[in-house]
Amino acid sequence: MDGIEFLAERFEENRTQLKAVAYRMLGSTSEAEDAVQEAWIRLSRSDSRAIENLGGWLTTVVGRVCLDMLRSRRSRREAPLDTQAPEAHAPEPVLGTQPDADPEQRALMAESVGLAMLVVLETLDPAERLAFVLHDMFAVPFDEIARIVDRTPAAARQLASRARRRVQGVDPDPGPDLTRKREVVDAFLAAARDGDFEALVAVLDPDVVVRSDFGAGGVGAPSLVRGAAVVARQAMMFAPFARSSQRALVDGNPAVISTREGRRFSVMIFTVERGKVVEMSVINDPARLPDLDLTVLND
Secondary structure (H helix, E strand, O other): OOHHHHHHHHHHHHHHHHHHHHHHHHOOHHHHHHHHHHHHHHHHOOOHHHOOOHHHHHHHHHHHHHHHHHHHHHHHHOOOHHHOOOOOOOOOOOOOOOOOOOHHHHHHHHHHOOHHHHHHHHOOOHHHHHHHHHHHHOOOOHHHHHHHHOOOHHHHHHHHHHHHHHHOOOOOOOHHHHHHHHHHHHHHHHHHHHOOHHHHHHHEEEEEEEEEEOOOOOOOOOEEEEOHHHHHHHHHOOHHHHOOOEEEEEOOEEEEEEEEOOEEEEEEEEEEEOOEEEEEEEEOOOOOHHHOOEEEOOO
16 A cells, blocks of 8 residues: 555545534535545645644644635625625535444434534634634634634634524623723723833733734744733833724724824734733734724724
């Protein structure tokens, strides 16, 4: 047996799992098959000897392929009516379960891919759907999901949490919670504008983390800063931008947009828990800014 035959055999061992992932992501058996086939193409072009966990690697690849397909589908839906693709992406009948599965497993599988579930999944944002499917249905760690959706692990966790509430039919009013988070961010901005070190430390978690991404053409490599005192000192340097910043939401999280000469050049996304800022993601990469799910707030 040559190398490609051995690789194909190992791939076939994972096909059922990969198709299950793709079907839950896409709600279409034909598109699921396409996603799995694309995963095989990418595997055959890769150095498989460097892959330690083939199943995990393939699941990640299928997740990325499905995410791209969902985003492409959404862009077609947003096109003018006379240019939309005629095909509809209604969920298809559920996949059959494995014949050797026990009754309890078959029941769980049937419930997890039922038509009602797929209808709800169709309403989710692509990133939310991926985070929920991979984590809640296939136990993929948030660290791996974060790399697929190009977010932090904390942001990936929140994507799955929002999706979970939708799937469970629980959609609590986010108003009060979001209002409290925005108040914390406003306090951070006010302290930064005033150069108030103590006030900055007061709104930061002691182990707060700041991640910065400058992009390929930026002035430095991605960086990570940890600790309230260090972050507070850096935030005081942010004062000039805090005075002209715009408030926004990114994936439901409070954010601040900084502009230069009328153009956006930086977005700072806040993760607030228990009344403290626990994480900030600073994106200075111009190539990433247009891809953010960003809503500018007027108030």
